[in-house]
Amino acid sequence: MLAFGRIVRVFGNSGTWRRYSVPRIDARRRIALTATRFHGEFEYQDPKSEDEVVNVTFILRDGTKKQVRGKVGDNLMYLSHRYGIELEGACEASLACSTCHVYVDDNYFDKLPEPKEEEDDMLDQAPALRPNSRLGCQIILRKDLDGLTVTLPPITRNFYVDGHVPQPH
Template sequence: MAAATAAACALLGSRFAPGLRWPRLPRALAPRPRHAQAKPGGSRLADAARAFRASTRNNGGEYEWKDPDSPLDVVHVEFVSRSGEVTRVAGKVGDNVMYLAQRHGISIEGACEASLACCTCHVYVDDKFYDMLPSPTETEEDLLDMAPGLRETSRLSCQILLRRDLESIKLTLPRATRNFYVDGHRPTPH
């Protein structure tokens, strides 16, 4: 009732008395949208920002083109191509696997540029490493549902960030993908 009265007063006040301002509830008492409600131990601003984050940290591939600062930061990744050829590349802690693959000429498209909007960077993660990765988000799972050749160990490579414990992780490219290129273009970072 109070909310309806306040809305009516605001409408009438603006039409019949343009200079008149009706009192507003203090910000602390105003209702908040569900996504902005604070959780125990968190701040309202951090919770609101967290609600809008869609995917992992995205550096646009620039970070992956830099060499590691220390030999301790090197993490090796094995990519198995569609034909079965194994390519071992050296990345570093924090590298996005999709951009790392593109840097080394591995044919992973990444049409959405790691914005979590397609499934063209779909890979199969070796069983040994699958459980070591963070669980996929609901959005990633929805996109994986559209990927051809889905398996239990399927992940989007744009959502995998390298860590030291992922040394020698083995990723296999599926035989088919939802390729958005129609002219034979090879993917390159922007």
């Protein structure tokens, strides 16, 4: 029985119907009706001003370069999805895989914060690991990363289903 501020009828134990008045929920205890974002969701928004723009160059597996415009605070993996770049991200940025593995240009590698232990653990499983390897899902764009170049590795390993490429939500 769930009702707010009205009389309801409930079938009782004795086989008869009973009437109950259900009190209204106090305004302080109302359920929040704001929109929520769930795991893996990412809202694509364009920069509000040129001060927020971070230019990123992706070097694809075939060697071609694709330049994109991100904004301060963007996640590199989700940014790649926005522009149709095949940086998989099977675990949707939960640090449970290494399919968003990238090589960061040496000029920018030292500008990134040290990887967390969880990221290092996932990188240990990445094929074709290099000293400048990072997970794209852990790279958050900042203004000092403007001009960042990342290279996609020749292969990735998806432990879920071989050949399956999850689509961004």
